[in-house]
Amino acid sequence: MAEQQQQLTSEDIIQEENLVFDRTQLLTDNVFHYCPGCGHGVAHRLIMEVVEELEVQDKAIGIAPVGCSVLAYNYMDIDMQEAAHGRAPALATGIKRTMPDKYVFTYQGDGDLAAIGTAETIHACNRGENVAIFFINNGIYGMTGGQMAPTTLEKMKSSTTPYGRNIKQMGNPLKITELVAELPGTYYVTRQAVHKPGAVRKAKKAIKKAFEYQKLEKGLSFVEIVINCNSGWKMEPVDANKWMDENFLPYYPLGDIKVPEKK
Amino acid sequence: MAEQQQQLTSEDIIQEENLVFDRTQLLTDNVFHYCPGCGHGVAHRLIMEVVEELEVQDKAIGIAPVGCSVLAYNYMDIDMQEAAHGRAPALATGIKRTMPDKYVFTYQGDGDLAAIGTAETIHACNRGENVAIFFINNGIYGMTGGQMAPTTLEKMKSSTTPYGRNIKQMGNPLKITELVAELPGTYYVTRQAVHKPGAVRKAKKAIKKAFEYQKLEKGLSFVEIVINCNSGWKMEPVDANKWMDENFLPYYPLGDIKVPEKK
Amino acid sequence: MGELKLMKGNEAIAEAAIRDGADGYFGYPITPQSEVIEYLAAQQPEERTGMVLLQAESELASINMIYGAAGSGKKVMTSSSSPGVSLKQEGISYIAGAELPCLVLNVVRGGPGLGTIQPSQSDYFQSTKGGGHGDYHLIVLAPASVQEMYDFVELGFDLAFKYRNPAMILSDGAIGQMMEKVEIGEQKPRMTEQQIKEKYPWATTGKTPDRERNIITSLELDSAKMEKFNEKLVEKYRTIKENEVRYEEIQCEDADYLLVAYGTSSRICEKTVEMARQEGIKLGLLRPITLFPFPSQRLAEYAQKVKGIMSVEMSSGQMVEDVKLAVESRVQVEHYGRMGGIVPSAEEVLQALKQKFL
Amino acid sequence: MGELKLMKGNEAIAEAAIRDGADGYFGYPITPQSEVIEYLAAQQPEERTGMVLLQAESELASINMIYGAAGSGKKVMTSSSSPGVSLKQEGISYIAGAELPCLVLNVVRGGPGLGTIQPSQSDYFQSTKGGGHGDYHLIVLAPASVQEMYDFVELGFDLAFKYRNPAMILSDGAIGQMMEKVEIGEQKPRMTEQQIKEKYPWATTGKTPDRERNIITSLELDSAKMEKFNEKLVEKYRTIKENEVRYEEIQCEDADYLLVAYGTSSRICEKTVEMARQEGIKLGLLRPITLFPFPSQRLAEYAQKVKGIMSVEMSSGQMVEDVKLAVESRVQVEHYGRMGGIVPSAEEVLQALKQKFL
Amino acid sequence: MAKLQGRIVVDTEKCKGCGVCIPACPFDVIALADNVNSKGFHYAYMKNPEACTGCVNCALVCPDAVIQVYRKKATA
Amino acid sequence: MAKLQGRIVVDTEKCKGCGVCIPACPFDVIALADNVNSKGFHYAYMKNPEACTGCVNCALVCPDAVIQVYRKKATA
Amino acid sequence: MSEEIIIAGFGGQGVLSMGKILCYAGIVQGKEVTWMPSYGPEMRGGTANVSVIISDERISSPIISEFDTAIILNQQSMDKFENSVKPGGYLIYDGNGITRHPERTDINVYRVDAAAEAAQMETTKTFNMIVLGGLLQVKPIVEMDKAIEGLKKSLPERYHHLIPVNEKAIHRGTQIIQEVRKAKVEA
Amino acid sequence: MSEEIIIAGFGGQGVLSMGKILCYAGIVQGKEVTWMPSYGPEMRGGTANVSVIISDERISSPIISEFDTAIILNQQSMDKFENSVKPGGYLIYDGNGITRHPERTDINVYRVDAAAEAAQMETTKTFNMIVLGGLLQVKPIVEMDKAIEGLKKSLPERYHHLIPVNEKAIHRGTQIIQEVRKAKVEA
Ligand SMILES: Cc1ncc(C[n+]2csc(CCOP(=O)(O)OP(=O)(O)O)c2C)c(N)n1
Ligand SMILES: Cc1ncc(C[n+]2csc(CCOP(=O)(O)OP(=O)(O)O)c2C)c(N)n1
Ligand code: SF4
Ligand code: SF4
Ligand code: SF4
Ligand code: SF4
Numbered sequence A, B: 001m002a003e004q005q006q007q008l009t010s011e012d013i014i015q016e017e018n019l020v021f022d023r024t025q026l027l028t029d030n031v032f033h034y035c036p037g038c039g040h041g042v043a044h045r046l047i048m049e050v051v052e053e054l055e056v057q058d059k060a061i062g063i064a065p066v067g068c069s070v071l072a073y074n075y076m077d078i079d080m081q082e083a084a085h086g087r088a089p090a091l092a093t094g095i096k097r098t099m100p101d102k103y104v105f106t107y108q109g110d111g112d113l114a115a116i117g118t119a120e121t122i123h124a125c126n127r128g129e130n131v132a133i134f135f136i137n138n139g140i141y142g143m144t145g146g147q148m149a150p151t152t153l154e155k156m157k158s159s160t161t162p163y164g165r166n167i168k169q170m171g172n173p174l175k176i177t178e179l180v181a182e183l184p185g186t187y188y189v190t191r192q193a194v195h196k197p198g199a200v201r202k203a204k205k206a207i208k209k210a211f212e213y214q215k216l217e218k219g220l221s222f223v224e225i226v227i228n229c230n231s232g233w234k235m236e237p238v239d240a241n242k243w244m245d246e247n248f249l250p251y252y253p254l255g256d257i258k259v260p261e262k263k
Numbered sequence C, D: 001m002g003e004l005k006l007m008k009g010n011e012a013i014a015e016a017a018i019r020d021g022a023d024g025y026f027g028y029p030i031t032p033q034s035e036v037i038e039y040l041a042a043q044q045p046e047e048r049t050g051m052v053l054l055q056a057e058s059e060l061a062s063i064n065m066i067y068g069a070a071g072s073g074k075k076v077m078t079s080s081s082s083p084g085v086s087l088k089q090e091g092i093s094y095i096a097g098a099e100l101p102c103l104v105l106n107v108v109r110g111g112p113g114l115g116t117i118q119p120s121q122s123d124y125f126q127s128t129k130g131g132g133h134g135d136y137h138l139i140v141l142a143p144a145s146v147q148e149m150y151d152f153v154e155l156g157f158d159l160a161f162k163y164r165n166p167a168m169i170l171s172d173g174a175i176g177q178m179m180e181k182v183e184i185g186e187q188k189p190r191m192t193e194q195q196i197k198e199k200y201p202w203a204t205t206g207k208t209p210d211r212e213r214n215i216i217t218s219l220e221l222d223s224a225k226m227e228k229f230n231e232k233l234v235e236k237y238r239t240i241k242e243n244e245v246r247y248e249e250i251q252c253e254d255a256d257y258l259l260v261a262y263g264t265s266s267r268i269c270e271k272t273v274e275m276a277r278q279e280g281i282k283l284g285l286l287r288p289i290t291l292f293p294f295p296s297q298r299l300a301e302y303a304q305k306v307k308g309i310m311s312v313e314m315s316s317g318q319m320v321e322d323v324k325l326a327v328e329s330r331v332q333v334e335h336y337g338r339m340g341g342i343v344p345s346a347e348e349v350l351q352a353l354k355q356k357f358l
Numbered sequence E, F: 001m002a003k004l005q006g007r008i009v010v011d012t013e014k015c016k017g018c019g020v021c022i023p024a025c026p027f028d029v030i031a032l033a034d035n036v037n038s039k040g041f042h043y044a045y046m047k048n049p050e051a052c053t054g055c056v057n058c059a060l061v062c063p064d065a066v067i068q069v070y071r072k073k074a075t076a
Numbered sequence G, H: 001m002s003e004e005i006i007i008a009g010f011g012g013q014g015v016l017s018m019g020k021i022l023c024y025a026g027i028v029q030g031k032e033v034t035w036m037p038s039y040g041p042e043m044r045g046g047t048a049n050v051s052v053i054i055s056d057e058r059i060s061s062p063i064i065s066e067f068d069t070a071i072i073l074n075q076q077s078m079d080k081f082e083n084s085v086k087p088g089g090y091l092i093y094d095g096n097g098i099t100r101h102p103e104r105t106d107i108n109v110y111r112v113d114a115a116a117e118a119a120q121m122e123t124t125k126t127f128n129m130i131v132l133g134g135l136l137q138v139k140p141i142v143e144m145d146k147a148i149e150g151l152k153k154s155l156p157e158r159y160h161h162l163i164p165v166n167e168k169a170i171h172r173g174t175q176i177i178q179e180v181r182k183a184k185v186e187a
């Protein structure tokens, strides 16, 4: 049997010097407007943690999309701009080209990036704009009430596919991330998730790389982050994460898709 | 030595029954407005020959782009519509969806299809619209005076890259054809040319396949046809075709990119 | 009498499209009008009538999808809300230039930019003067009830086909989201290809030996010909102005003062009229049903009789310009507006009227 | 006096942008204005001043690129012609809603749709009333010479930054393509980041400890706040109307009749005035230089004095509405227009004037 | 041998009771309270605090970033 | 043995003198005329008609589709 | 006769469907109706409200700021709408989660603890029907059988098996008010 | 003084640059100038024309339909512009490719076979300069040395080595006219 451990009291433990995890200072105090359990919050936090760790708050400029994360600027304590639906990569291009020493990133949903914004996405990637794109894939249009997104799975229900996505009629779930990986302008392309501790750790590393490569002027880093939209999927958050593991991630497998050949 | 052949006179030969090649009836009598030596004319002719051979004039609906071939409807003796710049695949979708028994095709330049029309191209392909896209790649914006296109080669000069396309600034030549081949909605993807007799024969076969697959409701066929824009390239037509062989086609190699797994 | 249903304005539009025998709907979600496509998706119009439904990749794509289908003589529509309608402007201009019939619904929200998703009437100029480039006009219908949302689908299509001109239903978030009682009409059959060929000989249905090829285009490089075409359009708009003006008059006969308001604002103003009458103020309401053509002549007639006219709009003052142009300074014209998604109350409209005229 | 050069209007715009110290140009080719980007490409502004040049994938992308850069306080511009400008409407509305300064050039061609590439003035409504959604206005400058194409770049940027509002240069194919003598100004330095931070504290240049984060947005979900913002815009436009009206008067002092025309039309009308005067007709020309704000007040003054006003436009009659709104029926207002890419001749304008008034 | 002991502090007013932290905890430390906060959410709490090792897993997945984690080495 | 002999007929008024047909001909049959047509183009003609086999190569590449090809079997 | 009602609470409490049932019932009785919801971006939680007008005549403005009756289901809504009830009007609220009870004396206030009641009945989803029953007892805006018909019309066919339990809840709501009234009289 | 000129021919004949040189020369002489081209989609072949005004005063309309002088280099342009020359004005044309020669008698017509001349000089690219020389001899709109300066200004630096051969062509143009005039006088 294990020997008896000293049992510390809460008071012993909850002391400033023992604090091992705290909300990053770069998140504002505003409460996220997201639904309970929504992955946007984690994605926000990780980006801000990276900005904090790299000490680039004064050089970071974020572009919020039109989508649930439209108000991202209420939470990220950095300079931000709100793009028109789908055009975040164009804004990022305009900013980065005129201020090459900034760290510029977009934060975009799957409707924003892979439907209306397809041209801007493809061409920013193809030009190899030296920015980071954080692509938040929840397989649905969260903000507008759960309509089909380009990434919605076959047979998956949404408010515009109430009987399930019919491939013949609605087309195929679009793996835009694999697509942009084909373009010479992308330097680093990866798919991550944030629904489990291990996934969160990896996602953060990926985000960090995206910033570091930007510093090295390597071109475009494209980091997909799969999250649940429990509201749009009409599930409880924990169930949604489970459904994601079982159904979504098999189609959109996690991991690096394009990594720099040599560093 | 070869035995002496009977030498026929022109009068002997030029007889209706000996006619082995004639301008297809499905080209109107209008003289192409294209520059001398421009490949658009051949591409037009081949499509009309196929429509004639398949006897589908009364079911064919073509979409002209905005580009040098904007007036394609002056030459092709079928019902046609003129799209807004880049939107031909959207028009094709609207037509084909509401009239599934027609043969619908778009005819689009590289600026039209791969720059402003990127989103419409990708999504029509991804949905697997049961139409044909004829993609006329001449590496430049012909109509507007020879500006850089997405497909312009590195170092290639154009009126917006007078010192040659600089990849760092202007991005990479975009292989949109390889890209759409990655999408599950495309059934047949190929790259052809029309500057040499052999190439013309192959291109015509590809065009024919595109129509046949449409009949079989196989989804989207994407036929790239590389042509010269001697005017935009600032070369004489014959030189332009040679330059194409030596410089353009190595980057955009001819041949099938995606073929039906089984027929 | 047809079946009575409780419906949202957006749903009424969708149901009306199916029942009117529309051939297709192509759209992209945006608040406050996503119920149009959602209702259609739930209804499976493919099965009900064979009507095609497609969620496009964008507003640009959807307006161009209806451009294509309309060119083939199909009865097709799209819908969106303000930012999405801005994206459609090029396409709308093309459709007007190609003289094609189609229906575009704008469930207006407050702008500019992303603005607010709450109701507004700040897209009046865009809709009536041509937000796209070039000299063209849409036929613009302004429903003020869910019933009219339903009815104007048929009316809009009819006018669009009659004049080969795109028609717009200019609604707003309040009418789109609100539910009212709607009398539903009979299911009309969709037109067969044969019927289309006969009725719309210009349509690209496939060239047959009995006719020349049909070409749908807005391009004309020869300026003399282009001007001729522009003149033809001007003439068409003149005819429309002559024949298609529609409006409703509420207690106008003996009015000393006139409110002019459309859509949601007109509903508010109806109440204002009631309130004013109770106070003994002879107030009337002229509600333009068509914003283009605008009921200028009727207003000019009233300008001779009334003591003041107030345009009430959920905007900083757009329709008021058309009111002024109509009355030609024969009577004082004022504007009262709210913005940002705020709907004025009947009380404040009355207040404003008193302040400006009494 | 600065250097004299023979330049196309489009080239003058480009050279002026470099010399005014612009930070970037983002555009997409379209006739008749592709010389803007071509001239820039030949000049390699990156090397001359560090100004960024990018051929975007579309007009949509380019307007949003300048949206981004403008949000960071950069002096940026785009240019296009009618169909391309229609595609920019959503972006323009966003920029107006985010209150960002930038410059958009429209070298107008005839519409609707693909229309013609020849000069036209049929985008007046789109430019001055808001082709995009929502209540907003651009500051609209109408150059009538290549020199003004050059000069209005600086003026446009200055006004844009002064009011944090997008400015538009509304030109046309004739002025874009024509060459005239241009006096070129000195090269102004581009602003340093430090200068931008000081002068434009709202710009997203990276949050430093000494200030709150900067947010560029046009979104406001709270209607009360959104309305406040709309009112702020209305107030801004009022200030602009008060302070920034610009026009030129040619032989107006003693005029019995007045032509009102801008841009290319005004050049024609200048000649018409000469011709009329030779015939003893006291004709004058009021040339609005700013179309928004429109010189309404000056026109109202003339309305007291002259016997007739004719608006001459290469359109079916758009500016004439603003003329009418300005003169409030105090004098007869007529319109004379050509369309489809046709520029009226001075002779026919005189003819029209006689027909309508004499 | 040293063992790590932990505690989490949940900002109960901001917790949305989504429950995502619960399966993330390897030691079944967390549960949702029967009580609700002013927003009506059943917030998370340590039903089993002694089991906590301060591994931060819960904090990593918390969508609202409302978990603080403390950790201390306990000597045997 | 049968040999194929050919002739081409160029619509000289519509020929644009681009010359693309020339290298396409395996038998060097075609050249551009010194004369121009009414559009000012030096149109194509058979400088060497006997060499033509009627292989249609020239017609295949002609951008303006202005070449007709005739072919006949010549018996030895 | 025209009745102007506001129903307000959290999203998910069935606020909107309560309004729909009233409207459908009104239609069945041959009345004019309008149903005007608040709307916003899609997020779980947050508040929702709908104003319903049921009238014998054509309804002019569907957007109103004063109401004959308010049904209030959370504190935010109480703060927002208590003062919008016309003098002499009715305010019905669920006490669950209410921290500041209504204070007006110029209106008729009824408390229906429907949430608690529904929990007890083990059919939390019928919470809103209990409230509706309460409303109809307080103020018979529509007849009870028309309300049931309205319920049927507003439910898609596939949910029709739920009608009995919802009916029961409506009746429970009327009972509660009867009890409350009795208590009031007795007090 | 104001001179209104149309120069018209095929694209590629140097029509536009001829106009530019005139304008630059005008500027050097302190005059006002406008240069208004026809424009269309980019295609080889087709016609091109430019109207040039050189004036001592501010130029009102740059778009004119009657000209003091027309320089005409192909048949299409002849058909289009012959009648646009003001009575008493000048028409200078190259005979190459002209099937219908000008018929007006109320204007001064000069034929300069510049194309043939340029071919002879083996500098076909200077064709337009010969025409320009002819124009300046017929009508000294700008001074000859100013025209040479204009030529320099309108050429990018990298083409400045071509100036002498162009100068030569201009002078050849003036000679031709002198010869023509002489011939006329002698005839
Ligand atoms: C031009 C335009 N079209 C449509 C919309 C409506 N709209 C807002 S967000 C959105 C999609 C959001 O989905 P996604 O990008 O996946 O983000 P999520 O909400 O899922 O995070 C849409 C269609 C808009 N605001 N603007
Ligand atoms: C919205 C819009 N933008 C730009 C243009 C101008 N434009 C016409 S054709 C064209 C590009 C043509 O290039 P491509 O598609 O490659 O066709 P090509 O002429 O080379 O055959 C452009 C930019 C336009 N007509 N409309
Ligand atoms: S709707 Fe979906 S994406 Fe949006 S906040 Fe809710 S769960 Fe997240
Ligand atoms: S410009 Fe180029 S693409 Fe256009 S017709 Fe000429 S050669 Fe062909
Ligand atoms: S994950 Fe965070 S918000 Fe969700 S229940 Fe746990 S502590 Fe609360
Ligand atoms: S820190 Fe680790 S052990 Fe402690 S509650 Fe969180 S997940 Fe559980």
Ligand code: SF4
Pocket (backbone or CB within 6 Å): B037, F010, F014, F015, F016, F017, F018, F019, F020, F021, F022, F043, F044, F061, F062, F063, F064, F065, F066, F067
């Ligand atoms: S290819 Fe055709 S157009 Fe060209 S030269 Fe030969 S025949 Fe003439």
Ligand code: SF4
Pocket (backbone or CB within 6 Å): F006, F007, F008, F024, F025, F026, F027, F028, F029, F030, F051, F052, F053, F054, F055, F056, F057, F058, F059, F069
């Ligand atoms: S048919 Fe063959 S052989 Fe004859 S000219 Fe043509 S290419 Fe030459």
Ligand SMILES: [Mg+2]
Pocket (backbone or CB within 6 Å): A109, A110, A111, A136, A137, A138, A139, A140, A141, A142, A149
């Ligand atoms: Mg999404």
Ligand SMILES: [Mg+2]
Pocket (backbone or CB within 6 Å): B067, B109, B110, B111, B136, B137, B138, B139, B140, B141, B142, B149
């Ligand atoms: Mg091209």
